[in-house]
Amino acid sequence: MINFMLNGLDVAVEKGTTLLDAASFYGIEIPTLCHDEGLSPYGACRLCLVEIGEPGRSRLVTSCTYPAEEGLLVRTHSQRVVNTRKVIIELYLATCPSSKVIQDLASRYHVTQVRFQQKHDNCILCGLCIRYCKEQMQGKAIGFVNRGVDRRITTPFDRKSEECRFCGGCMYICPACQARCQGPAEKSAVCNACLNLSPPCLDHFGETMCYLDPCVACEQGRQK
Amino acid sequence: MSGLAGNLRIDRKNFDTRNGESLVALLQQVQEKHNYLPEHVLRELACSRGLSLMEMYSVATFYKSFNLQPRGKHNIVACMGTACHVQGGEKVLEELSRMLGIKPGETSRDGEYSLDHVNCLGACALAPLVVVDGDYHGNMTAARVAALIKEKLREHKGQTAEALNQEIGQKAQSGCCCARLLAGEINSV
Numbered sequence: 001m002i003n004f005m006l007n008g009l010d011v012a013v014e015k016g017t018t019l020l021d022a023a024s025f026y027g028i029e030i031p032t033l034c035h036d037e038g039l040s041p042y043g044a045c046r047l048c049l050v051e052i053g054e055p056g057r058s059r060l061v062t063s064c065t066y067p068a069e070e071g072l073l074v075r076t077h078s079q080r081v082v083n084t085r086k087v088i089i090e091l092y093l094a095t096c097p098s099s100k101v102i103q104d105l106a107s108r109y110h111v112t113q114v115r116f117q118q119k120h121d122n123c124i125l126c127g128l129c130i131r132y133c134k135e136q137m138q139g140k141a142i143g144f145v146n147r148g149v150d151r152r153i154t155t156p157f158d159r160k161s162e163e164c165r166f167c168g169g170c171m172y173i174c175p176a177c178q179a180r181c182q183g184p185a186e187k188s189a190v191c192n193a194c195l196n197l198s199p200p201c202l203d204h205f206g207e208t209m210c211y212l213d214p215c216v217a218c219e220q221g222r223q224k
Numbered sequence: 225m226s227g228l229a230g231n232l233r234i235d236r237k238n239f240d241t242r243n244g245e246s247l248v249a250l251l252q253q254v255q256e257k258h259n260y261l262p263e264h265v266l267r268e269l270a271c272s273r274g275l276s277l278m279e280m281y282s283v284a285t286f287y288k289s290f291n292l293q294p295r296g297k298h299n300i301v302a303c304m305g306t307a308c309h310v311q312g313g314e315k316v317l318e319e320l321s322r323m324l325g326i327k328p329g330e331t332s333r334d335g336e337y338s339l340d341h342v343n344c345l346g347a348c349a350l351a352p353l354v355v356v357d358g359d360y361h362g363n364m365t366a367a368r369v370a371a372l373i374k375e376k377l378r379e380h381k382g383q384t385a386e387a388l389n390q391e392i393g394q395k396a397q398s399g400c401c402c403a404r405l406l407a408g409e410i411n412s413v
Binding site for chain 1 (some may be wrong): 266
């Protein structure tokens, strides 16, 4: 077992456990866009950044790719981490505002503005679809081509791939494919509608200690 | 294993290409042989060696030195790295482009010359840099690159002035830019 400090707590995990898995095991939520339990870690989305090391000499690492080390100091929600994470979410909003997953993240982490040049891409290059195709479907039908700003995901020679079995897994796992609630053509880059929702049940059932997240069940029940 | 991809030096015994380990070396050999990476060869490699076509395509598009379109017999590469840019690499590239009558990334109509630019060749002390068929030429200016290309054109033709004149006469009618250039050169001599 590996012993280390997670947000001031002494914790122990098995050797080889990543910081992300360790945090989720101990109930600490770290947002991710490019991580999936069934796929290999990739470290592309940078949302799962955590701060490791002594304060003052700390650095940010992607928790999904960093294995737990003996005696490591890890802070998952320090000021530095939270601020960095918010900027990253802002960048995602500037890239791909049509995605519900990204809009939800923005509301959740209180990102209410976009200070970057607005784009309307439909891909955040997280590579989930590529890994899904390769690792779960043994397909290798899609992959990255070109590099730098020209990087994109496509099939070989931009033609219909013979290896594709039309399983639809790439679309199922894509965080950018799910359109935001108001539809993809909404004018504002930030939705933040979820920020204005207060749990409707609190007035009546204040002591039920509901921790459903997101709060949808009662809301849907009321509407019916 | 048949034809085109069959007689490459790398075989499966020596190189484990399945993990993409020597994929670059393999693609380099294909490019050396065909001057570019033809789609049918990549597809054949995918079939015969169990490589992933997608991985080959990814690598081929990632590296600037791989081409998926046929290239000219002679490759001219201008460096556009920071040092070369500061030293006026763009002017050199413009001059090359003007002389050969092609834009960067294109091949001349007669299939003789290809012009390209890369981001850095790692020889910044020689900036601005032009590479002609693998030979590095440093400290280029628009004037010097013009002289260099003219020399190369003559060298590649490997003909006497008379034969050259004749050829230019024919080619000038068909509108070949190299010929027009040479015609200018010969007339001025």
